[in-house]
Amino acid sequence: MSEQPILELRGVTQEYPLPRRGLLGARPMLKAVDDVDFAVAAGQAVGLVGESGAGKTTLTRMLTGVEQPTSGDVLFEGRNIWTSGQDHWLNFRRSVQVVLQNPRSSLDPRMRVGHSLLEPLRSLGIEGDHRARVAEVLGQVGLDAAALDKFPHQFSGGQLQRIAIARGLMPRPRVLIADEPVSALDVSIQAQVLNLLKSLVTDLGLGLILIAHDLSVVAYTTSAAAVMSGGRVVERGPPLELFRAPQAPETRALVDAVLTVERGLAGKALE
Numbered sequence: 001m002s003e004q005p006i007l008e009l010r011g012v013t014q015e016y017p018l019p020r021r022g023l024l025g026a027r028p029m030l031k032a033v034d035d036v037d038f039a040v041a042a043g044q045a046v047g048l049v050g051e052s053g054a055g056k057t058t059l060t061r062m063l064t065g066v067e068q069p070t071s072g073d074v075l076f077e078g079r080n081i082w083t084s085g086q087d088h089w090l091n092f093r094r095s096v097q098v099v100l101q102n103p104r105s106s107l108d109p110r111m112r113v114g115h116s117l118l119e120p121l122r123s124l125g126i127e128g129d130h131r132a133r134v135a136e137v138l139g140q141v142g143l144d145a146a147a148l149d150k151f152p153h154q155f156s157g158g159q160l161q162r163i164a165i166a167r168g169l170m171p172r173p174r175v176l177i178a179d180e181p182v183s184a185l186d187v188s189i190q191a192q193v194l195n196l197l198k199s200l201v202t203d204l205g206l207g208l209i210l211i212a213h214d215l216s217v218v219a220y221t222t223s224a225a226a227v228m229s230g231g232r233v234v235e236r237g238p239p240l241e242l243f244r245a246p247q248a249p250e251t252r253a254l255v256d257a258v259l260t261v262e263r264g265l266a267g268k269a270l271e
Contacts, residue, residue: 007039007174007175008039008074009069009072010037010072011071012035012037012073013069014032032058032231033232034230035072036072040209042174043207044201044223046207046210047210047211047212047222048210048211049214051229054231062074065092090124097120097168097171101179103184106164108152112148112149113148113163117166120168126171133170140166157186177209182217183212214258215254224239225238225242227254229248234248234250235251
């Protein structure tokens with residue numbers, strides 16, 4: 001694994017204006033993210049975990065360039081994406097892709113899968129043998145060519161998430177951001193999708209950012225994790241250590257929220 005981060009946040013803060021409380025006085029501000037550092041390198045899977053409202057979505061919007069932070073730097077290959085010029089920005093846009101939580105809402109129901117896979121190449125102006133690239137990516141996610149002529153409603157949830165991952169891989173990204181990629185799936189399918197993401201990190205040398213509210217999912221998939229609460233990172237470390245010996249109260253609350261068979265058999269499921 002490379003030690004040099006591909007994608008990095010340094011001291012980022014994001015504030016949003018709130019409605020005025022009166023005609024006079026300063027406009028109040030909501031600090032959604034407060035002085036956060038975060039990074040991922042090639043061949044590394046990093047988790048970002050926290051409860052709803054912790055600031056994960058805002059951080060994701062800065063990682064993907066959707067929002068510019070109020071302060072701090074967003075660095076891709078060591079250069080600030082907001083000040084390094086159009087060529088660097090375009091390279092960043094091609095190199096950082098997102099897989100969303102619900103593949104049914106992220107895929108156009110009127111569009112065949114083959115067209116959906118080509119869309120990133122067309123929108124980003126990527127040239128080359130598109131047909132060969134589609135075939136290559138389908139193999140990487142474990143789907144066959146028959147999927148190309150079907151519509152999203154013809155697939156199960158797990159298959160749709162594989163298609164969504166395939167679409168994210170089409171531009172040959174260096175970083176894949178998976179935002180709650182298994183929370184909408186049956187438990188029996190979750191491990192298959194997480195194993196696929198792990199294999200892509202190993203086989204392609206991708207940097208993976210896995211965003212979740214479930215610390216057990218992050219512990220299964222990543223080698224490093226950051227716990228967010230109230231817009232700040234409250235604890236960092238290997239996820240298994242965070243899972244077994246949490247230090248911050250917010251991390252302990254996430255661990256206690258994980259459902260396990262052992263707790264149920266011990267009669268603690270309703271405590």
